[in-house]
Amino acid sequence: MSLICVPLMDESLDSQVKSAEGLECDLVEARLDFLSGSPDLRMLSNLKQPLMVTCMPAWEGGRFKGSEEDRFGLLRASLEHADYVTVELRAEEKLRNQLIEEVKSAGVKVVIAFHDFEKTPPSDEIIALLKEEESAGADIAKVAFKPETRADVVEVLRAQASSGLKIPVIALSMGELGGLTRVVGPLLGGFITFAAVSHEKRTAPGQYTLDEMKALKEILWK
Amino acid sequence: MSLICVPLMDESLDSQVKSAEGLECDLVEARLDFLSGSPDLRMLSNLKQPLMVTCMPAWEGGRFKGSEEDRFGLLRASLEHADYVTVELRAEEKLRNQLIEEVKSAGVKVVIAFHDFEKTPPSDEIIALLKEEESAGADIAKVAFKPETRADVVEVLRAQASSGLKIPVIALSMGELGGLTRVVGPLLGGFITFAAVSHEKRTAPGQYTLDEMKALKEILWK
Numbered sequence: 001m002s003l004i005c006v007p008l009m010d011e012s013l014d015s016q017v018k019s020a021e022g023l024e025c026d027l028v029e030a031r032l033d034f035l036s037g038s039p040d041l042r043m044l045s046n047l048k049q050p051l052m053v054t055c056m057p058a059w060e061g062g063r064f065k066g067s068e069e070d071r072f073g074l075l076r077a078s079l080e081h082a083d084y085v086t087v088e089l090r091a092e093e094k095l096r097n098q099l100i101e102e103v104k105s106a107g108v109k110v111v112i113a114f115h116d117f118e119k120t121p122p123s124d125e126i127i128a129l130l131k132e133e134e135s136a137g138a139d140i141a142k143v144a145f146k147p148e149t150r151a152d153v154v155e156v157l158r159a160q161a162s163s164g165l166k167i168p169v170i171a172l173s174m175g176e177l178g179g180l181t182r183v184v185g186p187l188l189g190g191f192i193t194f195a196a197v198s199h200e201k202r203t204a205p206g207q208y209t210l211d212e213m214k215a216l217k218e219i220l221w222k
Numbered sequence: 223m224s225l226i227c228v229p230l231m232d233e234s235l236d237s238q239v240k241s242a243e244g245l246e247c248d249l250v251e252a253r254l255d256f257l258s259g260s261p262d263l264r265m266l267s268n269l270k271q272p273l274m275v276t277c278m279p280a281w282e283g284g285r286f287k288g289s290e291e292d293r294f295g296l297l298r299a300s301l302e303h304a305d306y307v308t309v310e311l312r313a314e315e316k317l318r319n320q321l322i323e324e325v326k327s328a329g330v331k332v333v334i335a336f337h338d339f340e341k342t343p344p345s346d347e348i349i350a351l352l353k354e355e356e357s358a359g360a361d362i363a364k365v366a367f368k369p370e371t372r373a374d375v376v377e378v379l380r381a382q383a384s385s386g387l388k389i390p391v392i393a394l395s396m397g398e399l400g401g402l403t404r405v406v407g408p409l410l411g412g413f414i415t416f417a418a419v420s421h422e423k424r425t426a427p428g429q430y431t432l433d434e435m436k437a438l439k440e441i442l443w444k
Binding site: 149150151153154157158161162180183184187188189208212215216219220 | 371372373375376379380383384402405406409410411430434437438441442
């Protein structure tokens with residue numbers, strides 16, 4: 001049973017809440033790094049779906065360019081509204097571990113994530129990263145890589161299928177080429193798959209829309 | 223651009239032709255090994271779709287229990303109606319090569335197939351089998367294996383994605399567990415995927431129905 005999560009990437013929380021209205025998905029992901037200005041995080045309480053909060057820093061491939069202190073401050077402030085919070089594996093270890101403890105103390109689940117927008121390592125290296133995430137205290141381990149070839153996509157599927165972790169794994173291959181991992185991941189035990197609000201609002205190429213993903217789920221995961 | 227092929231497994235050619243009536247697929251596969259008695263192969267001309275002819279021997283996991291001479295006789299007699307003929311890689315080499323020559327002389331394409339209903343080897347062994355099929359003169363190389371684990375399924379996907387053959391490849395993982403290869407194969411360059419006439423008429427567990435596969439194609443391969 002995999003969850004379909006729809007990322008919200010509007011530039012204001014108001015618009016993110018509007019985008020989420022009426023979406024029949026299992027989870028929405030508020031991408032705080034897309035927000036301009038200083039968001040009023042209390043607005044997160046207007047979201048009706050279970051909530052994942054992510055604030056991906058520019059050094060990971062996201063949009064947040066502020067300090068780690070500011071970034072972790074936003075995540076902390078969102079804790080009372082969140083069901084899941086994403087923490088980057090590559091964040092400074094001490095700060096990261098401290099945040100992970102706080103997230104857990106708040107009864108919120110920790111997604112530890114690793115993105116590489118340049119390349120895909122072999123599956124044994126991907127599995128090593130997933131294990132590192134598990135050791136760091138993840139409730140859910142997430143990795144995403146840019147593929148150059150179909151073989152790269154299969155390396156990611158291989159890691160998804162055979163990581164042997166005790167926690168749920170999300171292993172994604174990015175771009176049009178990797179799009180199939182969003183569909184196949186759930187069949188290989190993937191825990192969450194991401195779908196776009198609409199074709200216009202895809203947060204990543206290769207993403208399917210929520211309607212498409214629900215149709216796929218109906219046929220493939222029934 | 224992958225083709226959707228619907229296998230026909232009724233016990234008379236008359237019924238196979240009836241099953242195929244009105245099916246909007248790219249190809250039908252007449253499974254001659256399912257026929258009882260001595261079929262009148264001229265009935266194959268009543269099929270409206272492009273035709274693959276297969277007569278899988280019991281030693282490969284099929285139903286045909288007669289001699290190789292009789293089996294090859296059926297295949298030869300079907301040549302004038304067929305677009306593709308399946309020849310098993312493990313057939314006796316001299317007879318096999320002779321049949322392959324005849325099929326090609328008739329302007330019909332040769333699918334060389336290897337099935338293992340017991341297990342799945344590692345991807346490098348799967349690729350070695352595909353290369354053997356290519357060397358033996360295949361126009362299309364087909365392999366199908368029984369998986370025990372999700373990792374087995376991924377070995378098959380890996381072979382599909384990275385075989386490096388110059389001819390089209392069909393690499394299937396069987397059973398419910400392997401069912402996803404029928405959907406993902408086309409995304410990894412697979413040439414033909416197999417779909418059932420209906421849920422009642424599935425020739426293999428894990429197979430999707432033609433209607434399901436067309437819906438999947440609409441979303442996934444568009």
